[in-house]
Amino acid sequence: MEVFGDNSCPPSCNTLGFLQKNNSLEEKGRLAGHKNLLSCDNSDRDARFRLTETDFSNLFARDLLPAKNGEEPTIQFLLEMVDILTTYVKKTFDRSTKVLDFHHPHQLLEGMEGFNLELSDQPESLEQILVDCRDTLKYGVRTGHPRFFNQLSSGLDIIGLAGEWLTSTANTNMFTYEIAxxxxxxxxxxxxxxxxxxxxxxxxxxxxxxxxxxxxxxxxxxxxxxxxxxxxxxxxxxxxxxxxxxxxxxxxxxxxxxxxxxxxxxxxxxxxxxxxxxxxxxxxxxxxxxxxxxxxxxxxxxxxxxxxxxxxxxxxxxxxxxxxxxxxxxxxxxxxxxxxxxxxxxxxxxxxxxxxxxxxxxxxxxxxxxxxxxxxxxxxxxxxxxxxxxxxxxxxxxxxxxxxxxxxxxxxxxxxxxxxxxxxxxxxxxxxxSKASGNGPGVIIIYIFIQMLCTLKPQHTNVCFWYIPPSLRDMPDGEERREKLHRVAPKIKAMMMESGTTMVGYQPQGKNVNFFRMVVSNLAATQSDIDFLIDEIERLGRDL
Amino acid sequence: MEVFGDNSCPPSCNTLGFLQKNNSLEEKGRLAGHKNLLSCDNSDRDARFRLTETDFSNLFARDLLPAKNGEEPTIQFLLEMVDILTTYVKKTFDRSTKVLDFHHPHQLLEGMEGFNLELSDQPESLEQILVDCRDTLKYGVRTGHPRFFNQLSSGLDIIGLAGEWLTSTANTNMFTYEIAxxxxxxxxxxxxxxxxxxxxxxxxxxxxxxxxxxxxxxxxxxxxxxxxxxxxxxxxxxxxxxxxxxxxxxxxxxxxxxxxxxxxxxxxxxxxxxxxxxxxxxxxxxxxxxxxxxxxxxxxxxxxxxxxxxxxxxxxxxxxxxxxxxxxxxxxxxxxxxxxxxxxxxxxxxxxxxxxxxxxxxxxxxxxxxxxxxxxxxxxxxxxxxxxxxxxxxxxxxxxxxxxxxxxxxxxxxxxxxxxxxxxxxxxxxxxxSKASGNGPGVIIIYIFIQMLCTLKPQHTNVCFWYIPPSLRDMPDGEERREKLHRVAPKIKAMMMESGTTMVGYQPQGKNVNFFRMVVSNLAATQSDIDFLIDEIERLGRDL
Incomplete structure (x- = not known):
């Protein structure tokens, strides 16, 4: 593994130093404040709404509001959707799940076990609509997964998510004060x-x-x-x-x-x-x-x-x-x-x-x-x-x-x-x-991982590196090695996506052949996740 | 009331003709398909999740996922939000609620009964966050309300809303197949x-x-x-x-x-x-x-x-x-x-x-x-x-x-x-x-109200008209009448927003002084809602 982009970086200044610090501070933040959390008891006393078993197979969009008597099916349909979404949220943060279940475009277009992307000219039942929603999430990419390092935008902030649900429900337009x-x-x-x-x-x-x-x-x-x-x-x-x-x-x-x-x-x-x-x-x-x-x-x-x-x-x-x-x-x-x-x-x-x-x-x-x-x-x-x-x-x-x-x-x-x-x-x-203690005003909790980067020479949370497979380690630098190294990252990335375990980006830049760019912008990522990424790159790339 | 924009339109060709037809077809669509709707029983047997009484006053954003033990507060917080949103959805379609609760910018900026728009530097509890969400909706405009005629975009489609909730949860980006x-x-x-x-x-x-x-x-x-x-x-x-x-x-x-x-x-x-x-x-x-x-x-x-x-x-x-x-x-x-x-x-x-x-x-x-x-x-x-x-x-x-x-x-x-x-x-x-019977492919249910427009000369669902208050009805056409008429629509619109009962747009165009533009693009709107708008304009404008 060669880290580049900062030639002055000493050998000890590797991602591990960052991660240990990251982890310890992060855990401290996470462990705080659970004193008053009520346990989720299943008694009825407190339940204000519930998802009942509704038969959606004979219900259609036309049965929802504004239809007469549409209120109850509307609420049940939305709650069923929320059940799908909260299940997805839980899985997103669950490291035992995959980041993605990769399929090629032609495979998805051909249809996956009943998931048909084609637009029909017969309305589907609400049951089928809910199945479509589950499938849409199943074949998508969990950008909030702790092992998704592929993009500058990642993570799934729960407050932000709730805010976006409200925004969708308000469904208005920013052009005038009149309506917003x-x-x-x-x-x-x-x-x-x-x-x-x-x-x-x-x-x-x-x-x-x-x-x-x-x-x-x-x-x-x-x-x-x-x-x-x-x-x-x-x-x-x-x-x-x-x-x-x-x-x-x-x-x-x-x-x-x-x-x-x-x-x-x-x-x-x-x-x-x-x-x-x-x-x-x-x-x-x-x-x-x-x-x-x-x-x-x-x-x-x-x-x-x-x-x-x-x-x-x-x-x-x-x-x-x-x-x-x-x-x-x-x-x-x-x-x-x-x-x-x-x-x-x-x-x-x-x-x-x-x-x-x-x-x-x-x-x-x-x-x-x-x-x-x-x-x-x-x-x-x-x-x-x-x-x-x-x-x-x-x-x-x-x-x-x-x-x-x-x-x-x-x-x-x-x-x-x-x-x-x-x-x-x-x-x-x-x-x-919050005015975090010792940091003065303007420190936002979600930056906690940035604070761990300060001893590293990279200026931000981008970490750019090549993986050098054993076959190239003793090869003298030159055009042949560069060409071979250029093909390493795409191959590893392809295998990584097929296995669905993690995701990281790569690209060439200027005279540098294809290299990985790991980005940390997801609060859910911990040291173990970055270790996992490194191990996975090693596992997939060692025989290249 | 003078309808313009179509000089060839005979007197009988008024909004009522359109509305009666609209209503009858619309009701037909709404009454269909409720045979198999299960009633919402409150037995526990079928409940898969429920909103329990959680004390959010000592919970903060940091207690939500990815925090350790964050799953339960996360789900309860999201369900509490869904309770707020489904309540809002129900009210949106309820004609006994107002379209808006109007306040001037300075009033909202000064703070309304504890609703403080200012950004603080101390994190709020999740309880306060939920209150903020309720207030945000309370002081907003219900663009899906059957009596909102103000914009070309209106209505609150339940399938579309559910789709948008899923989109927010998936939180990805269209730029590559790789992540979407x-x-x-x-x-x-x-x-x-x-x-x-x-x-x-x-x-x-x-x-x-x-x-x-x-x-x-x-x-x-x-x-x-x-x-x-x-x-x-x-x-x-x-x-x-x-x-x-x-x-x-x-x-x-x-x-x-x-x-x-x-x-x-x-x-x-x-x-x-x-x-x-x-x-x-x-x-x-x-x-x-x-x-x-x-x-x-x-x-x-x-x-x-x-x-x-x-x-x-x-x-x-x-x-x-x-x-x-x-x-x-x-x-x-x-x-x-x-x-x-x-x-x-x-x-x-x-x-x-x-x-x-x-x-x-x-x-x-x-x-x-x-x-x-x-x-x-x-x-x-x-x-x-x-x-x-x-x-x-x-x-x-x-x-x-x-x-x-x-x-x-x-x-x-x-x-x-x-x-x-x-x-x-x-x-x-x-x-x-759906391939609607008799209409061939390509007729989409949400267009049902459009079909009622065909006998009207206006080409689309825009209906442009002046309200002529009694004081102007006998005044000869001329600059003075034009100037007075120009001020009628803004005055009525202001009173309409203050009373919050309905909303419709107005503007001048070319040589035409301020006139109302009613737009029907909301499936929830029925004849009675348009009648209500007309009555409301009459009520608010008769003494101008």
């Missing part, structure tokens, strides 16, 4: 808190929740363009000079996507070189700005990444901000992955200088464990989002409403209808944020 | 069915679910540009001539937003004149194309609206398609609102010619009653979405996976992470679509 009064206010208060965490004075500024980090990053480019060339909104890109954007070669691909979509062109997104830990080299930024200007381009925007996707690197924001000020450029910080560290007094220094940014992307659905989707774009200048995006549709944003229409936030968005992404996050904040 | 195998396949199969409904041969083509109609429309403009000027992706808008887009003056504002965002400029979105029913006049399109070309612009894209937001108008697609073919333009059909009619053999003729479109927006979360968010962009040409948007990120879309990576659909999107919007829709389709 409570959620709109929750969004405003939460965005203000997030801006305070960033360090903008009094939490002033602007922001909105968007359907993910890529869209949040797209917003940042749009508002930068609007700030410097507002006439582009009405006249198009021909009203601006040839603009260029700058971002790390390790940054998320959404910056390039935004460049392509918004009419800059992906080639006008200039990639910056990084140091051995994946951080932007500020001198390279300045050199490329000067070079672009000499070629007749106009630099507009710099993205600094706080927590890169693969290495978990933090670009040096202050040094980048100095250059942005010198050349009068918009500074965006993509903290989709690392933004959550702003909640930690101990780790927020990794984002030092973030308060100098003009805009920040921060995805609570990643490091903070909020269920998908939950991403915010935060902006220092008030009113610029509305300036950039408003079209003043008369049927939604009537100026003659009886309430203060400044609370109608929909016209700031590039969306019209907008899903309620705030409630689960607001609820988790209410349930979890 | 079942949902990715469901999306593919459903998109294919939708393309078949559009009429594209064998349902071939492309598509993706997006976070709403505005983003779906934005996709259509992006791919049109990519089709004709693929180099814009890499070189930016400077690689294209001065492009213009065409859309109805009554079309949704998202077309203009897309024009602004993507670098065309909102002034280069040319608005087309409409007839008295709000439909694009094809001759005006052709004249404006010729005019634009003479001025040196290059026409690129035409949007035809199928179900306009305010009037519910359907543009004449075939005539527009003829012009698009003649001038080699991309034809998009925005069926966000009206696309659902493609499921009805009786009403799909309103979209005649849709199969000639290059792309179609269709929001199941509007007319089809699917919970928010659920919107599809459908494209006739296969592969063009990926061509337009792909950036081939190595960490997600590895080409050396063990399964057919054509099923990794994420790189088609402008998003990276993408919420699972398909499952609730797939489940509703399974539960509801």
């Amino acid at each position: 009064p409570v959620f709109v206010l929750m969004e405003q208060l939460t965005l203000k808190k997030m801006r305070e965490m960033i360090g903008w004075p009094n939490g002033e500024g602007d922001g909105i929740f968007s359907p993910g980090g890529a869209i949040s990053n797209m917003y940042s480019v749009m508002i930068a363009r609007y700030k410097y060339y507002p006439e582009v909104k009405t006249k198009g890109m021909s009203a601006a000079p040839r603009l260029v954007l700058f971002t790390s070669e390790h940054s998320h691909y959404s910056i390039k996507k935004a460049g392509a979509a918004l009419g800059f062109g992906s080639e006008n997104v200039i990639l910056l070189s990084t140091d051995e830990r994946g951080r932007v080299i500020p001198a390279d930024l300045e050199a490329k700005i000067i070079d672009a200007k000499q070629k007749g381009y106009v630099p507009l925007f710099v993205n600094a990444t706080a927590g890169s996707t693969v290495y978990g690197a933090f670009d040096p924001i202050n040094e980048i901000a100095d250059i942005c000020e010198k050349y009068n450029l918009w500074l965006h910080v993509d903290g989709a992955w690392g933004g959550g560290l702003l909640m930690s007094r101990k780790h927020r220094h990794k984002l030092n200088g973030v308060e100098r940014a003009n805009s920040v992307t921060w995805n609570p659905h990643k490091m903070m464990g909020v269920p998908l989707q939950c991403s915010a774009i935060l902006v220092r200048e008030k009113g610029i989002l509305a300036g950039c995006n408003s079209m003043c549709a008369g049927y939604l944003f009537q100026p003659d409403k009886q309430y203060d229409v400044n609370y109608d936030t929909g016209d700031k968005a590039i969306q019209c209808g907008r899903h309620v992404d705030i409630f689960k996050f607001w609820l988790m904040w209410k349930a979890k944020v | 195998p079942v949902f990715v396949l469901m999306e593919q199969l459903t998109l294919k069915k939708m393309r078949e409904m559009i009429g594209w041969p064998n349902g071939e083509g492309d598509g993706i679910f997006s976070p709403g109609g505005a983003i779906s429309n934005m996709y259509s403009v992006m791919i049109a540009r990519y089709k004709y000027y693929p180099e814009v992706k890499t070189k930016g808008m400077s690689a294209a001539p001065r492009l213009v887009l065409f859309t109805s003056e009554h079309s949704h504002y998202s077309i203009k937003k897309a024009g602004a965002a993507l670098g065309f400029g909102s002034e280069n979105v040319i608005l087309l004149s409409t007839d008295e029913r709000g439909r694009v006049i094809p001759a005006d399109l052709e004249a404006k194309i010729i005019d634009a070309k003479q001025k040196g612009y290059v026409p690129l894209f035409v949007n035809a609206t199928a179900g306009s937001t305010v009037y519910g108008a359907f543009d004449p697609i075939n005539e527009i398609a003829d012009i698009c073919e003649k001038y080699n333009l991309w034809l998009h059909v925005d069926g966000a609102w009206g696309g659902g009619l493609l499921m009805s053999r009786k009403h799909r003729h309103k979209l005649n010619g849709v199969e000639r479109a290059n792309s179609v927006t269709w929001n199941p979360h509007k007319m089809m009653g699917v919970p928010l968010q659920c919107s599809a962009i459908l494209v006739r040409e296969k592969g063009i979405l990926a061509g337009c948007n792909s950036m081939c990120a190595g960490y997600l879309f590895q080409p050396d996976k063990q399964y057919d990576v054509n099923y990794d659909t994420g790189d088609k999107a402008i998003q990276c992470g993408r919420h699972v919007d398909i499952f609730k829709f797939w489940l509703m389709w399974k539960a509801k679509v």
Whole structure:
């Protein structure tokens, strides 16, 4: 096993050190506070509702509310669904279950033991609908399983889950205060808190929740363009000079996507070189700005990444901000992955200088464990989002409403209808944020595992490594070894998915052939789970 | 009461005619199929789980899973939440409850009887969290209430709701087959069915679910540009001539937003004149194309609206398609609102010619009653979405996976992470679509109310009207009357919200001063509910 991405990391600085600390602190947290838990007795006295044995085989969707006499079948159907879901929740946290039961697309499409994905033209009974739901979960992937390390978003937060169930039930839309009064206010208060965490004075500024980090990053480019060339909104890109954007070669691909979509062109997104830990080299930024200007381009925007996707690197924001000020450029910080560290007094220094940014992307659905989707774009200048995006549709944003229409936030968005992404996050904040003893305000319980990383050189919870099978251990470095090593991770990953025991991602990056990227963002993961992953990689890969 | 938007509508053609028919058919549907419903007995024999009286006042989020011994409090907490939610569902369909309990922003921000929206820095007990959830619902708006007519999206479909609860619990991401195998396949199969409904041969083509109609429309403009000027992706808008887009003056504002965002400029979105029913006049399109070309612009894209937001108008697609073919333009059909009619053999003729479109927006979360968010962009040409948007990120879309990576659909999107919007829709389709007797395939039960609209001249379920208070009835038409009438709808709407009894939207449009737009898209609404709305408007407005 070779750990890379931090050449200065001493041999003792391995994942085990992290894990022991992780485990001990985690257990301490978990063992607290059960004193007053009532045992689940099965006496009837306290039961307020129950799932009765209902025959759903002759019931159909048309028998549910709003049908006459639909209330009882509706409640029983929903409770039956809850039985399926709570069983799934229990299994998700049960290490004796698999992470997934892998099948190829053609197998699922052919139908698995009666699970037929095809859409029919005869309504199914509610019994069959419930069976479909069980099967959907059976053949899916347990992203909350303690041994799922595959993605930056993982875990299954119970408060967040309950919040999302409520959101679905409320089934409303964020565009106006009129139909989402409570959620709109929750969004405003939460965005203000997030801006305070960033360090903008009094939490002033602007922001909105968007359907993910890529869209949040797209917003940042749009508002930068609007700030410097507002006439582009009405006249198009021909009203601006040839603009260029700058971002790390390790940054998320959404910056390039935004460049392509918004009419800059992906080639006008200039990639910056990084140091051995994946951080932007500020001198390279300045050199490329000067070079672009000499070629007749106009630099507009710099993205600094706080927590890169693969290495978990933090670009040096202050040094980048100095250059942005010198050349009068918009500074965006993509903290989709690392933004959550702003909640930690101990780790927020990794984002030092973030308060100098003009805009920040921060995805609570990643490091903070909020269920998908939950991403915010935060902006220092008030009113610029509305300036950039408003079209003043008369049927939604009537100026003659009886309430203060400044609370109608929909016209700031590039969306019209907008899903309620705030409630689960607001609820988790209410349930979890604490002035933890010794840490001061702003330490959120769900970060507990991050605190164990501080002695490690990797800047974040990304751990990137190769597994070197015995057959390659004595082979001299060179093209042949590289080619063989490149094939190791995909082979192990394939076997891992077939066995369904754990999941971890892999990819090449630059000159590095395929390597594993383990990400810890799931509070359920303990040392034993990471040991399990390592053992599993060894077991599956030793004969390659 | 003056109904407008259809000058040819005879006096007898009022809402009552529609409502009587609506009611009778609806009741027929509701009364069917209760034969085998078991009564809800309270015997213990069949109870599989129950909500016990748990003391949540000393329990905190940290006591839930993954905490040791966290399973029982987790299940009890979720069941307590389900108790809150099922109570809310019952009340939503109960006409004796209000639609909303209105408060101004400052009132909610000051705190309502212990409901404090502010984020604290001390974790709340689970008891307080549950209270917060009850209060959140109490001060919200019941968008599923039979008397909520305010938005194109309304209703609370129980199958869709259950589907959304499952989606939240699965908490995964659509970007790869790897972590969403079942949902990715469901999306593919459903998109294919939708393309078949559009009429594209064998349902071939492309598509993706997006976070709403505005983003779906934005996709259509992006791919049109990519089709004709693929180099814009890499070189930016400077690689294209001065492009213009065409859309109805009554079309949704998202077309203009897309024009602004993507670098065309909102002034280069040319608005087309409409007839008295709000439909694009094809001759005006052709004249404006010729005019634009003479001025040196290059026409690129035409949007035809199928179900306009305010009037519910359907543009004449075939005539527009003829012009698009003649001038080699991309034809998009925005069926966000009206696309659902493609499921009805009786009403799909309103979209005649849709199969000639290059792309179609269709929001199941509007007319089809699917919970928010659920919107599809459908494209006739296969592969063009990926061509337009792909950036081939190595960490997600590895080409050396063990399964057919054509099923990794994420790189088609402008998003990276993408919420699972398909499952609730797939489940509703399974539960509801039927070959209804006499109607042939493709009639979906939830459309039943649409069938009652056929004798009315309004093309869709939008009913636009003024309420004329007695004080204005004898006043001669003129500026003074117009000014007074303009203030009537906002005043009535304000009183309506204060009383909380019902909700309906209003807006001005063109030369028409503020008028009400009632929308029927909620299966729960019956004749009595619409009568109630009318009576309520009369009650609130008679003294104005």
